[in-house]
Amino acid sequence: MQSRVPDHLNSSGLRIGFSAEKGRGVYAARPLEPRTVIEISPVLLFSAAEYREHGRHTVLDHYTFKWKDGRMALALGLGSLFNHSQQPNVSYTLDKETESIRYTTTRRIEDGEELFIFYGHNLWFDAVDAGTVEPILEDPDDGWGGLAGVDNDEEDISALDIQISVYAHGNAQDVIPEDELPFTRIRLVRDDEEDELIAINTQPAWVVDVPDARHTATMLSWLKKSGIETPTMSHLKRIRKQDGSLTVLLALTPEYPQVPALPDVPGLSEPYVVHVPSTVALTQVSLKHKNTLWPTVYAPRRKGEAEEWTRGKALWACKAMKRVVEEAQDAGRRGELPITAHVPIPYEKETRDAAQLPAPFLAHDTRMSTSHPLRHAVLNTIRAVADYRASSSTSLLSTPTPPPIPPPTDSSASIPLPGAAGTSRFVAEVQAPQNGAHYLLTSLTLFTTHEPCIMCSMALLHSRVKEVFYLTPMSRTGGCGSVACVPALKNVNHRYNLGRWRYLKGEPGAMADERSITIADDIDA
Numbered sequence: 019m020q021s022r023v024p025d026h027l028n029s030s031g032l033r034i035g036f037s038a039e040k041g042r043g044v045y046a047a048r049p050l051e052p053r054t055v056i057e058i059s060p061v062l063l064f065s066a067a068e069y070r071e072h073g074r075h076t077v078l079d080h081y082t083f084k085w086k087d088g089r090m091a092l093a094l095g096l097g098s099l100f101n102h103s104q105q106p107n108v109s110y111t112l113d114k115e116t117e118s119i120r121y122t123t124t125r126r127i128e129d130g131e132e133l134f135i136f137y138g139h140n141l142w143f144d145a146v147d148a149g150t151v152e153p154i155l156e157d158p159d160d161g162w163g164g165l166a167g168v169d170n171d172e173e174d175i176s177a178l179d180i181q182i183s184v185y186a187h188g189n190a191q192d193v194i195p196e197d198e199l200p201f202t203r204i205r206l207v208r209d210d211e212e213d214e215l216i217a218i219n220t221q222p223a224w225v226v227d228v229p230d231a232r233h234t235a236t237m238l239s240w241l242k243k244s245g246i247e248t249p250t251m252s253h254l255k256r257i258r259k260q261d262g263s264l265t266v267l268l269a270l271t272p273e274y275p276q277v278p279a280l281p282d283v284p285g286l287s288e289p290y291v292v293h294v295p296s297t298v299a300l301t302q303v304s305l306k307h308k309n310t311l312w313p314t315v316y317a318p319r320r321k322g323e324a325e326e327w328t329r330g331k332a333l334w335a336c337k338a339m340k341r342v343v344e345e346a347q348d349a350g351r352r353g354e355l356p357i358t359a360h361v362p363i364p365y366e367k368e369t370r371d372a373a374q375l376p377a378p379f380l381a382h383d384t385r386m387s388t389s390h391p392l393r394h395a396v397l398n399t400i401r402a403v404a405d406y407r408a409s410s411s412t413s414l415l416s417t418p419t420p421p422p423i424p425p426p427t428d429s430s431a432s433i434p435l436p437g438a439a440g441t442s443r444f445v446a447e448v449q450a451p452q453n454g455a456h457y458l459l460t461s462l463t464l465f466t467t468h469e470p471c472i473m474c475s476m477a478l479l480h481s482r483v484k485e486v487f488y489l490t491p492m493s494r495t496g497g498c499g500s501v502a503c504v505p506a507l508k509n510v511n512h513r514y515n516l517g518r519w520r521y522l523k524g525e526p527g528a529m530a531d532e533r534s535i536t537i538a539d540d541i542d543a
């Protein structure tokens with residue numbers, strides 16, 4: 019049946035067409051370049067109650083978009099007429115400021131092609147998919163073990179809301195018992211590793227010989243002020259006395275690759291590199307061995323003991339995880355894979371001061387829209403932080419312009435990328451970190467919807483992240499406990515902590531997790 023469609027052409031070259039299977043749709047009336055904004059539709063907003071009581075019982079339910087704050091939006095203009103495809107050629111963003119939706123082409127479009135958005139995974143009709151390629155999200159062999167973890171599903175959010183309310187009440191300083199934390203820790207090393215001492219993990223560090231012991235105090239106070247000390251050196255003592263000579267530790271070379279400048283102290287040697295232990299000594303045996311390399315801090319731990327978490331910190335983490343899920347759902351609605359990673363401002367003040375992160379970083383997976391296989395959410399996030407670190411440690415005049423990368427999804431809360439509009443102003447306002455350029459995610463926590471793949475897990479290792487929390491394990495590709503456990507590999511020069519979020523879908527109140535994984539025994543740490 020042919021429907022009468024208005025002879026409509028918008029200024030970007032879109033017209034309304036009709037097909038028997040899908041009804042009206044939006045078509046290109048001329049070729050369109052990738053990343054062209056083809057339509058900006060103002061929206062009509064319904065409150066959550068108004069929609070629940072009225073809207074959803076009407077035909078409106080086939081047309082409305084979920085707005086960010088729980089309201090529902092009806093796109094005016096052409097926005098309501100885009101049909102759905104598993105291989106969308108248009109992505110969209112909700113613009114809260116102007117109460118509108120912006121539609122952008124994700125690839126080149128030929129004259130006459132239909133334009134599709136991605137509605138999500140829970141369709142209410144039998145979809146005719148115009149895509150010629152097998153749909154990525156429905157292919158059981160997609161290599162991602164299925165991406166249903168944050169599949170446009172309000173249950174994820176309500177489960178997280180319940181967790182938030184659990185931690186929001188009570189004294190923020192209270193230490194939360196291990197089994198009441200919102201995550202289960204994945205142990206990286208066997209308890210007996212320290213005693214076995216198969217190999218001590220080391221990393222290179224700059225040191226300098228100080229011939230006259232009277233200059234030690236001057237050296238140490240200079241070191242404090244110099245800004246080259248990093249929190250990752252906290253397990254190492256600053257001075258080594260050996261065979262009558264005295265050597266001062268300056269910096270770890272991965273974080274400070276250039277030869278450090280020295281104070282004006284007579285007789286100092288040129289800085290040189292030695293290999294120092296990567297972690298504290300947990301046992302006396304280990305201390306003895308590690309001290310032969312460099313004097314190391316002794317921090318005995320009971321078996322399995324890990325960092326304590328307060329109620330306030332658990333609340334901070336739940337909010338961060340909720341943000342990740344919301345953004346992933348949003349990305350999914352726009353035709354991206356619903357995977358997001360997020361590095362929030364640290365909870366503890368000392369970490370905040372050390373990390374010098376002026377705003378949270380958040381990015382989603384952009385493999386679909388960029389047709390680029392490496393645009394994983396974690397890599398996009400690390401790269402955004404790296405670009406920020408690089409730009410803020412150089413002068414404005416020399417700010418490099420990297421190749422274009424997908425911006426974080428929330429421009430209001432995230433850092434503009436170098437080369438993007440507005441970056442220069444931002445960089446000018448933030449004090450350049452003196453020693454921040456080389457250690458990317460040191461002391462920071464990354465939250466992500468899906469267990470990072472092996473590539474991303476390795477990138478996290480290189481970026482020196484402190485800890486990673488993920489919601490959905492990836493049984494076939496995960497590099498943080500499923501297929502491999504990259505931070506537990508033998509001889510890696512950095513380890514980060516891992517936690518898998520606990521909550522049961524459909525039973526949001528349940529804080530125990532049946533699916534929790536332990537990998538300790540089969541890891542050759």
Ligand SMILES: C[S@@+](CC[C@H](N)C(=O)[O-])C[C@H]1O[C@@H](n2cnc3c(N)ncnc32)[C@H](O)[C@@H]1O
Pocket residue numbers: 039040041042043080081098099100101102103143144145146147148
């Ligand atoms: C937002 S409207 C899109 C415009 C609609 N085709 C019209 O004529 O008003 C959503 C409706 O379009 C239809 N639709 C969208 N994508 C489709 C697809 N891939 N296959 C079949 N029907 C589709 C479904 O009936 C759905 O309820």
